[in-house]
Amino acid sequence: MRDMIFRAFILVTLIAATFRCSSDVDVSLPPVEETPYSGELIGPPDTMADSQAVKGGVYSVWGSSYPRSLNAFVDNNSTSSDIMGLQFESLVVMDSAKEEPIGILAESWTVSPDRRTFTFKLRPEAQWSDGRPITSKDFVFYYDTIMNPKNLTTVFRIDLSRFERPEAPDDRTLIMKAKEPHWRNFWAVAGMTALPAHDLEGKDFNRVDTFSVTSGPYQVAENKVNRFVLLKRQPNWWGRKLRYNAGKYNFDYIRYRFMEDRDKALETFKGGMFDAYAIYTAKIWALQTDFDQVKKNWIIKQTIHNREPRGFQGFAINLRRERFQDLRVRQALGLLLNRQTMNEKLMYGQYILLNSYFPDLYPGYVNPARPVTAYNPEKAAALFAEAGYKVNAQGKLEKNGQVLKVSFLTSMTDLRHLNLYVEDLKKVGIDASIEQLSQSSIRDRLNNYDYDLYWISWGSGRLKDPESAYDSKQADIQAGNNLPGVKDAKVDALIESLKQETNSDRRTALLKQLDDRLVELQPYILLWQSDATRILYWNKFGHPEKPFGLYNREDAIQVYWWYDADKSKALEEAMKNGTALPAEPAEIRE
Numbered sequence: 001m002r003d004m005i006f007r008a009f010i011l012v013t014l015i016a017a018t019f020r021c022s023s024d025v026d027v028s029l030p031p032v033e034e035t036p037y038s039g040e041l042i043g044p045p046d047t048m049a050d051s052q053a054v055k056g057g058v059y060s061v062w063g064s065s066y067p068r069s070l071n072a073f074v075d076n077n078s079t080s081s082d083i084m085g086l087q088f089e090s091l092v093v094m095d096s097a098k099e100e101p102i103g104i105l106a107e108s109w110t111v112s113p114d115r116r117t118f119t120f121k122l123r124p125e126a127q128w129s130d131g132r133p134i135t136s137k138d139f140v141f142y143y144d145t146i147m148n149p150k151n152l153t154t155v156f157r158i159d160l161s162r163f164e165r166p167e168a169p170d171d172r173t174l175i176m177k178a179k180e181p182h183w184r185n186f187w188a189v190a191g192m193t194a195l196p197a198h199d200l201e202g203k204d205f206n207r208v209d210t211f212s213v214t215s216g217p218y219q220v221a222e223n224k225v226n227r228f229v230l231l232k233r234q235p236n237w238w239g240r241k242l243r244y245n246a247g248k249y250n251f252d253y254i255r256y257r258f259m260e261d262r263d264k265a266l267e268t269f270k271g272g273m274f275d276a277y278a279i280y281t282a283k284i285w286a287l288q289t290d291f292d293q294v295k296k297n298w299i300i301k302q303t304i305h306n307r308e309p310r311g312f313q314g315f316a317i318n319l320r321r322e323r324f325q326d327l328r329v330r331q332a333l334g335l336l337l338n339r340q341t342m343n344e345k346l347m348y349g350q351y352i353l354l355n356s357y358f359p360d361l362y363p364g365y366v367n368p369a370r371p372v373t374a375y376n377p378e379k380a381a382a383l384f385a386e387a388g389y390k391v392n393a394q395g396k397l398e399k400n401g402q403v404l405k406v407s408f409l410t411s412m413t414d415l416r417h418l419n420l421y422v423e424d425l426k427k428v429g430i431d432a433s434i435e436q437l438s439q440s441s442i443r444d445r446l447n448n449y450d451y452d453l454y455w456i457s458w459g460s461g462r463l464k465d466p467e468s469a470y471d472s473k474q475a476d477i478q479a480g481n482n483l484p485g486v487k488d489a490k491v492d493a494l495i496e497s498l499k500q501e502t503n504s505d506r507r508t509a510l511l512k513q514l515d516d517r518l519v520e521l522q523p524y525i526l527l528w529q530s531d532a533t534r535i536l537y538w539n540k541f542g543h544p545e546k547p548f549g550l551y552n553r554e555d556a557i558q559v560y561w562w563y564d565a566d567k568s569k570a571l572e573e574a575m576k577n578g579t580a581l582p583a584e585p586a587e588i589r590e
Contacts, residue, residue: 029058032252034235041243043103048096048549049247049560053542056252057563062265062274063256065411065439066226070209074152075443082555083256086231087214089239091120092190094462096549102244105134105194111186118189120174127238129214134194136168141197151205152447154479158468159188182499183507184465217249229256250562261413269536276537278554281414282347285534297581298571300539305532306590307550309460310360314524315453316483323404328387330522332380334373336424337525346416351528357518358511360460365529370519381428397429405431409451411439447479456483462551464511470518471495484523491517539581540568546590
């Protein structure tokens with residue numbers, strides 16, 4: 001434990017840093033100067049954006065662990081996806097409030113009567129950051145890049161594999177032909193990203209980390225591995241001409257700072273080095289968020305509820321390992337996880353215990369037709385015995401002379417949950433251990449399915465397509481999303497039925513059937529989920545009426561929020577005088 005003098009020194013240092021950073025001024029970063037656009041805006045607006053938003057300022061966000069690559073196509077993680085999403089654009093996006101297509105790089109499109117041929121007409125205004133026009137050939141290059149088996153683009157190949165190679169009869173026309181019917185075919189091609197062929201051709205795409213030519217509102221200006229990534233707003237971004245982008249992408253700079261330890265990240269946030277800090281650890285929210293800056297409203301503490309699609313988190317069980325192919329072993333492992341106690345003692349009852357792989361299909365994220373698996377070591381012991389395991393003289397579970405071993409792969413620094421689980425596994429004779437590695441090392445291991453159990457949190461989406469996560473054909477493809485290696489005829493049949501179903505209500509019914517089958521197979525040990533986003537942020541920002549929109553979480557800040565000079569000045573004055581600012585709502589519901 002630190003001594004009191006050292007803790008006092010840290011506190012003084014952090015307070016000083018807070019005063020230095022509170023005004024959002026970074027003398028090393030000049031304002032982005034852009035030529036005002038006075039032309040008529042094109043297309044419909046984004047109803048989640050605010051017309052009062054202003055450009056300027058620096059937004060610093062905690063990026064957790066530095067990813068293996070900033071190229072999200074070869075390292076499919078949330079941070080890289082956020083950074084890539086600010087640099088590149090797709091043909092079409094789904095409207096932020098309705099399930100309707102909004103053209104971005106495409107100004108129009110047609111769909112053949114059999115819904116197998118999709119023809120897009122590109123916007124003549126669309127151009128790369130180096131001023132060259134974005135053409136249909138850039139989408140052909142994207143297709144060839146993703147479909148190249150040498151590239152670690154496995155997850156993205158699933159959708160594209162349903163299509164013939166694109167046709168580009170001219171620079172502004174792109175034709176995509178589906179090999180087979182699928183309800184997501186339109187959205188699969190609509191989500192295609194243009195990649196700059198003139199810049200990337202001939203390069204090893206697996207080694208492309210940052211991009212010198214982009215199409216989106218931001219571009220990487222500086223990258224310090226394991227420290228930070230600085231994005232700079234494109235001063236003459238072509239997308240300013242779209243009404244859908246009005247009031248969005250307001251910060252001059254976005255700085256992702258990387259720090260693995262959540263507790264250290266919180267202290268750094270208090271010191272002003274991060275502008276916002278989303279909290280996914282219940283202990284931190286319950287015990288470490290009522291500090292002085294929060295009480296004086298210099299930092300806003302809010303719980304935000306909206307309709308964000310919620311996935312699940314759980315321990316992926318590697319079914320490629322022979323000892324985990326016995327369902328009774330997987331069931332027993334699930335019975336030895338004391339979720340209830342962990343939620344009560346470690347997470348202060350803030351989480352919903354899961355019994356579904358698609359929790360957002362059900363009210364309250366819980367399927368009322370089945371119970372949540374309860375801790376039951378006696379039943380677990382009986383299942384191990386049925387599976388042929390006996391306790392040997394050393395107190396270890398053994399079968400055919402082999403001790404049952406379970407290793408947890410993790411990059412987490414907070415091991416409270418894992419330690420409790422490991423202890424409960426050891427009590428029944430399992431040789432359980434924890435292997436801590438960097439996130440980049442873990443990504444390499446996962447790409448090659450070299451693990452026993454891995455704790456992962458999966459997101460969800462407004463359009464659910466479980467093919468990449470559970471289809472048998474994806475089980476042994478390197479760098480895929482079918483982490484457990486699920487191979488099941490019933491699962492495959494349900495996924496095949498989903499592909500053909502165009503009615504959303506019937507798709508939901510099929511997803512619930514798939515959910516039932518996955519619960520039977522137990523490729524994951526399900527954990528828990530939150531029903532809201534909990535966030536702290538410095539009181540110097542403007543934001544829309546719905547801070548995270550209808551379907552987003554804290555990543556909406558980079559898109560919709562803005563630096564408010566008046567709020568920043570009021571914050572600085574309050575901090576100098578030690579006075580409180582007016583309170584903000586503690587809870588927001590859409």
